[in-house]
Amino acid sequence: MAVNEPEMLAAIAASSTLEELEKLRVAYVGRNGLVTQQLKAVGKLPADQRAAAGQAANAMRARVDQTLAEREVVLRAEEVSKELAVPVDVTAPGLTPKLGHRHPVTMVLDDLVDLFWQMGYQVVEGPEVETEWYNFEALLVGKDHPARDTQDTFYLEEAHLPRTHTSAVQIRHMEKHRDNLPIRIVVPGKVYRNEDEDPRHSWTFYQLEGLVVDENIGLSDLKGTLETMVRGVLGDATELRLRPNYFPYTEPSVEMDATCANCHGSGRVENETCRLCYGTGWLELGGAGMVHPQVLQNVGIDSDKYSGFAFGFGPERIATIKYGVGDVREFWRPNFKFLEQF
Numbered sequence: 608m609a610v611n612e613p614e615m616l617a618a619i620a621a622s623s624t625l626e627e628l629e630k631l632r633v634a635y636v637g638r639n640g641l642v643t644q645q646l647k648a649v650g651k652l653p654a655d656q657r658a659a660a661g662q663a664a665n666a667m668r669a670r671v672d673q674t675l676a677e678r679e680v681v682l683r684a685e686e687v688s689k690e691l692a693v694p695v696d697v698t699a700p701g702l703t704p705k706l707g708h709r710h711p712v713t714m715v716l717d718d719l720v721d722l723f724w725q726m727g728y729q730v731v732e733g734p735e736v737e738t739e740w741y742n743f744e745a746l747l748v749g750k751d752h753p754a755r756d757t758q759d760t761f762y763l764e765e766a767h768l769p770r771t772h773t774s775a776v777q778i779r780h781m782e783k784h785r786d787n788l789p790i791r792i793v794v795p796g797k798v799y800r801n802e803d804e805d806p807r808h809s810w811t812f813y814q815l816e817g818l819v820v821d822e823n824i825g826l827s828d829l830k831g832t833l834e835t836m837v838r839g840v841l842g843d844a845t846e847l848r849l850r851p852n853y854f855p856y857t858e859p860s861v862e863m864d865a866t867c868a869n870c871h872g873s874g875r876v877e878n879e880t881c882r883l884c885y886g887t888g889w890l891e892l893g894g895a896g897m898v899h900p901q902v903l904q905n906v907g908i909d910s911d912k913y914s915g916f917a918f919g920f921g922p923e924r925i926a927t928i929k930y931g932v933g934d935v936r937e938f939w940r941p942n943f944k945f946l947e948q949f
């Protein structure tokens with residue numbers, strides 16, 4: 608079949624819309640296009656003619672393709688200038704899209720993650736449904752350990768449960784990375800407990816867990832890190848206080864408090880007892896401590912050589928402090944009047 612190349616190139620050059628150009632593309636280089644058929648026909652030629660005919664057909668295909676592409680650029684540009692030529696009524700009322708925004712707890716969590724990111728931490732996540740092993744036993748909370756009572760939850764079948772804290776991810780991460788130390792991670796995520804709800808407690812809440820494992824890690828590293836964290840989210844004037852506490856998986860264990868954001872540590876506002884900290888001047892943020900050597904050994908890390916610290920606290924708690932919200936449950940009600948304030 609005769610294919611007339613100059614005719615094809617001329618038709619392409621004469622096309623005046625993108626639609627027309629597309630039709631030509633199909634007619635020439637589409638699956639049954641003229642050029643395509645020519646290429647297919649090469650296979651049926653006697654062997655001694657194939658090479659030359661193949662080369663010629665391929666060269667033609669390249670020229671047709673290029674001409675198509677060049678014409679497309681020109682036609683697209685023409686289309687844009689046509690659109691721009693339509694006068695715009697700049698006085699017409701605009702369409703205002705309804706913009707949402709991040710949830711206040713998400714904002715706090717993002718700020719926290721950002722702070723730790725700047726300190727060189729990696730962000731890691733873990734499953735919300737855990738095994739009893741990761742949630743409790745690997746953290747030295749045996750079946751009859753009293754610490755189970757303080758973190759009661761809703762058990763599922765076959766020793767699974769919605770995790771009661773993000774500490775389970777400490778174990779999962781150390782198991783995977785024990786040969787690749789140091790570890791420096793934060794773990795944001797939801798946790799679940801069988802709690803009676805009140806202004807300070809809800810049965811689903813977020814935690815941010817932190818874990819560092821390296822040589823020569825001490826309590827002072829933990830303190831400095833937490834101090835940087837509370838000042839970063841609650842302001843430079845915030846003081847940090849560590850009190851002795853007990854967690855089975857840390858030794859020593861501490862509770863961390865920050866100076867009250869409402870009374871700035873004085874316990875009083877306008878001669879009345881501060882309502883946020885009940886006059887103590889301090890607000891409890893969460894738990895922390897040095898990783899128990901047995902926990903390191905459980906995941907195969909040499910506890911003579913390595914030590915670490917861990918901490919866990921609730922971003923809701925920080926959000927209530929930061930925004931002066933009296934009831935954590937507000938955050939999880941579908942109340943737009945409340946949420947739109949942030």
Ligand code: PHE
Binds near residue numbers: 854919
């Ligand atoms: N997992 C503890 C809690 O949920 C907090 C914590 C984390 C304590 C890490 C020590 C170390 O209360």
